[in-house]
Amino acid sequence: MQYLKLNIPKVVRVILGQRSLFLTSNKLANNSNLTDEPVKYSTSKAKTWDSINSFTSKTTRTQPTSQPFIVALSTFIFLAYFILIREENALDKKVSRPLEESVPDIKEMTLKHQILQYEQMGLNTRELREALRKEIELKKKANK
DSSP, X not given: XXXXXXXXXXXXXXXXXXXXXEEEEOOOOXXXXXXXXXXXXXXXXXXXXXXXXXTSOHHHHOOOTTHHXXXXXXXXXXXXXXXXXXXXXXXXXXXXXXXHHHSTTHHHHHHHHHHHHHHHHTOOOHHHHHHHHHHHHHXXXXXX
């Protein structure tokens, strides 16, 4: 089989998100390199090729060698401050309050919702109704 010798540059376009990367090569197709025999993978450059090289250039992948240490140290310092050194403030106290203080009728609303769910599933709601009745009585006593 005979191959033509072409003088056309090879252009490969790889699209990554909204970025386009154009790679050009002016290598000519050489008749001596082209054969009908299969290429042995273990001796070809494909064996050592990293697939990330197809999508990015080496300059976009490089990072300083000190970067992992700096990130780890910064994270450790932040956590040490936040967990050990920082004093409790008003926001912490507000967040750690019981839910009943923030939403006064939460227990009553929860019991009503549970009763509806139990009725839909055909379960016994006697205990829930009793708890709801007690909650309403406590609320009336607190309002007096």
